[in-house]
Amino acid sequence: MSELDWQGKRVTVAGLGVSGIPAARVLHGLGAVVTVVNDGADERAQAQAAELEAEGIAVRLGDARGGSAQGCSTLPEGTELVVTAPGWKPDKPIFAAAAEAGVEVWGDVELAWRLRGPDAVPWLAVTGTNGKTTTVRMLASILEAAGLKTAAVGNIGVSLLDAVLGNDPYGDLDVLAVELSSYQLHWAPSLRAHSAAVLNLAPDHLDWHGSMAAYAADxxxxxxxxxxxCVYNAADPATEDLVREADVEEGCRAIGFTLGTPGPSQLGVVEGILVDRAFVPNRQKQAQELAEVSDVDPPAPxxxxxxxxxxxxxxAYGVEPAAxxxxxRAFRPDAHRIEFVAEVDGVAYVDDSKATNTHATEASLxxxxxxxxxxxxxxxxxxFDELVERSAQRLRGVVLIGADRALIREALxxxxxxxxxxxxxxxxxGAMPAAVREAAGLARPGDTVLLAPACASMDMFANYNKRGEAFADAVRGLAAERA
Incomplete structure (x- = not known):
């Protein structure tokens, strides 16, 4: 869409925060008449609103400034487009009002897609219940090793709008590695990636989507x-089903990945080697060595x-095997993702605080x-019944913390x-140091004490990062005591 398309267009941006504020500023800069609506009116929201209002952007806050109905439940008069933060649930009244008025609703990903220039770089997209950020960062590392200028963007916390508009430091990119959540995909009907992967599917965010079927469809x-x-997980048939149902461009191929020996049009593992039987001249008879399992950090399944x-x-983008x-080899995982902390008295302590659901925790265990x-x-x-049943034979002991620990205790x-x-x-x-001491008492040399909570952190910590930091601090404290 050209800048002329936005001049005087009345756009409502639903939600302040990491996606709403950049969207509002970009649209205002393009000449749109922007009104931001937001659920709450806490101190932070009021400060953000003041900044936007100083720039000429109207803001309507819920609760403290006009009441929630006036702030975020009604569609501002004359709205021609709604751009929503991805976390806003589809059942909010403002979206019903938009539908009744015949007004489209886009997410930040859809807006970024529509704002790409005529020479837009291709997107390599990744989604799934777990592993998205790690995979996107691995992908960016591989693309960089191939000499390509790229960026890991999207749900990873980096604005897609900055990337597609070439804002510093994203000028002259060759290709984007894009992490997409189910929320973002729900509001991105026009997205058309060069290639994409669904890593896995397991129940998550069902309160937002309404059902597993709706979650999978998004x-x-x-x-x-x-x-x-279209890259799918051969061990997760639901991902292959999504490929079968997809409306793709002529010639687009289904490419599987497996931890076993790959068949034609798959990537897999043979005797500790990552091999490619998809992007080779004769995939029926040939396989290309890509890397060793030991090149992956950490080499967990x-x-x-x-x-x-x-x-x-x-x-799929044409990168050579050596890259x-x-x-x-160059990739290093983010903190709190199966991160080795220390060995104390022959016991390894591993932080996987990012394992906030049962699917991620089962993989970690x-x-x-x-x-x-x-x-x-x-x-x-x-x-937690399936998780415990599948992992029981690996457990030396369990230490439970947090508000919903009884659910895990009952499954055990x-x-x-x-x-x-x-x-x-x-x-x-303060429960974390106690948990680490109790775990140390249960462990024997050669064991692993693993923080993989299978739950969100907000009952005790601001986020999973803080929970992981508390665990690591407690382990270091234990090591100091026993030194």
């Missing part, structure tokens, strides 16, 4: 209009799967044996009654 939007490759997905997208190897597991927090409606009683459980009846931040 994830599957990432494949719509793909031109080269689910992280190897992430690496294969990243490699598949890079190969896959070099990119994986599968990487170690035997384990003393530290778990608990806010369950977000999750159940049903499916692993022989496993010792320490139930810390605490939800204060």
């Amino acid at each position: 994830k599957g939007r990432v494949y719509a209009g793909n031109t080269v490759a 689910h992280n190897i799967a992430n690496a294969l997905a990243a490699a598949a997208l890079a190969r 896959v190897r070099d990119g994986l 599968a990487a170690y044996d035997p384990i003393v597991w530290i778990a608990g927090g806010l369950a977000k409606g999750a159940t 009683a049903r499916h692993a009654p022989e496993v010792p459980v320490v139930d810390l009846d605490r939800t204060d931040t």
Whole structure:
């Protein structure tokens, strides 16, 4: 869309924050008449509103400034387009009002897609329940190793709007590695990626989407209009089903990844080697070595799967095998993702605070044996029977913390009654040092004490980062005591 298309266009931006504020500023700069609406009116929101108002952008806050109905439930008069923050649920009254008025609703991803210039760079997109950020960062590392100018953007916390508009430091990019959440995909009907991957599917955010089917359908939007490759997880048939249902460009291929020996049109693992049987001249008879399992940090099974997905997208873009190897070797995972903290008295302590749901935690538990597991927090409606049943044989013991720990304790009683459980009846931040000491008491040399909570952190900590930091601090304190 040209700048002329925006002159005088009346746009309502739903939500302040990391996506709403940049969207409002970009649209205002293009000449649109922008009104921002927001649910709350806390001190931070009022400060953000004051900044935007000083720039000539109207803001309507809920609660303290006009009441929630006036602030965010009604559609401002004359609105021609709504641009929403991805977290706003589809059942909000403002969206019903937009539908009744025949007004389109876009998310920040849709806005970025529509604002791409005539020489727009291609997008390599990644979604899934778990592993998105790691895979996107691996992909960016591989692309950089190939000599391409790229950026890891989107749900990873970097504004897509800045990237597509070439704002510093994103000028003259060759290709984008884009992380997309189910929320973002829900509001991005026009997105058409060069190639895309769905890493896995497991129940998550069902309170937002309404059902597993709706959640999966929004994830599957990432494949719509793909031109080269739809990458799926051969171990997760639901991801392949989404490929089958996708309306793609003629010639687009389905490319699987597997932790086993790959078949034609797949990437997989053979005797400790990551191999490609998809992007080779004769995929029936040939396989191309890409990297060694030891090149993946850490070489846990689910992280190897992430690496294969990243490699598949890079190969779909034409990256040579050596760049896959070099990119994986250069990659270092973010903090709190199966991060080794220390070894104390022969016991390894590993921080996977990012494992905030059962699917991520099951993958984390599968990487170690035997384990003393530290778990608990806010369950977000999750159940734990399948997780415990599948992981019970790996457990040396369990230490439970957090508001919903009883749900995990009950699942352990049903499916692993022989496993010792320490139930810390605490939800204060000081519970973490106690949890680490209790775990140390259960562990034996050669064991792993694993923080993989299977729950959100907000009952005790500001976020999963703070929870992981508390764990690491407690482990370092234990090491100092026993030195």
